[in-house]
Amino acid sequence: MPLVPNPFRALIIGSSGTIGSAFQELLENNPQCQEVYGIHRNSLHPIDYDDEDSIASSAKSLLEKGPFQLIINTIGVLHSERWMPEKKLEDLHADQLMQLMKVNAIGPALTMKHFSKLLDPAGSVMANLSAKVGSIEDNRLGGWYSYRASKAALNMLIKTAAIEFGRTKPNCALIALHPGTVNSNLSRPFKGEQIGRPPLDAAQDMLDVLLSVGKEDSGSFISYSGERLPW
Ligand SMILES: NC(=O)c1ccc[n+]([C@@H]2O[C@H](COP(=O)([O-])OP(=O)(O)OC[C@H]3O[C@@H](n4cnc5c(N)ncnc54)[C@H](OP(=O)(O)O)[C@@H]3O)[C@@H](O)[C@H]2O)c1
Structure with a gap:
């Protein structure tokens, strides 16, 4: 049974980003969504x-606006002005690896810690945007060391918190969500414009998945198509 009720209230973390702003736009126009x-x-x-x-402090200041039945964290980074994803081991640098761990794994983990207090204990879903390239089992091409490792770390943090929530917040599901390749600032240097889907299409698919998530799905790695991905 879906955990997100109708109507529901939503919070988008990283709403300045391409996928985050697409979620915001979709939810503003979704009659089921009372407030976003x-x-x-x-x-x-x-x-x-x-x-x-x-x-x-962000979570604390939003406490009175809650509870939320849907929280989606879209914050993430792949490249910067200083570095691009590594093609080979020789390209690996500690500062890049640490920055990606900070933004893609540590920040989202602390966000789960603080923002889970805003989740509706009666029924809610918190999704973090992960990436299929963070799957260890699915890694066939290699490269992109820091990004892959940071998303794999994120996946483990989500899975571990989901097990704890099974005991402490049984009606709150935690999900690692893969958006597919989306035309965005993040994917642009990697032919995102040619091979990426429009952000609103991707966000709609992901929203459909999230609105169907039940208790039994907590701690899963799910694609925008609803497919379960290997860790
Ligand atoms: N696009 C794809 O093809 C694709 C594929 C797989 C997974 N993903 C994942 O999907 C998520 C969204 O990606 P996107 O394509 O929408 O990228 P995007 O347009 O570059 O958006 C990234 C978001 O992360 C925020 N951000 C980056 N560093 C931050 C920091 N230090 N503190 C707070 N916020 C920070 C950005 O904020 P500012 O606006 O302030 O910079 C922005 O809101 C990411 O987690 C990404 O890994 C994307």
Whole structure:
């Protein structure tokens, strides 16, 4: 049975991003969604993974707006002005690996810690955008060391928290969600415009998946198509 009720209230974390803003737009126009809040580095209740304290203070300042039945964290990074994904081991650098771990794994884990207090204990879903390239089993091409490792770490953090939630918040599901290749700032240097799908299409597919998530799905790695992905 779906955990997200009708009507529901939603929170998008990273709503300045391509996929985050698509979710925000979709939910603003979804009759089932009573209210949607979007937060990012430069919004009200700012959340910045380069400032760890902002995660707790953002969650605390939003407490009175809750509870939320759907929370989607879309924050993530693949490349920056200083570095691109590694093609070979020789390209691996500690600062890049640490920054990706911080933004793709540590920040989202602390977000689960603080923002899970905003989830409706009667029925809710919290999804983190992961990536299929974070699957260890599915890794056939190699490369992209830091991004792959940071998303694999994120997946483990989600799975572990989901097991705890099974005991402490049995009606709150935690999901690792793969958006597919989407035309965005993140994918642009990798032919995202040619091979990526429009963000609104991807967000609609993911929303359909999230609105059908039940208790038994908590701790799963799910694709935008609803397919279960290997860890
Ligand atoms: N696009 C794809 O093909 C694809 C494929 C698989 C997985 N994903 C995942 O989907 C998610 C969304 O990606 P996207 O394509 O929408 O990328 P995007 O357009 O680049 O958006 C990234 C978001 O992350 C935020 N962000 C980055 N560093 C941050 C930090 N230190 N603190 C707080 N916020 C930070 C950005 O905020 P600012 O606007 O302030 O920079 C923005 O809101 C990511 O987790 C990505 O790994 C994307």
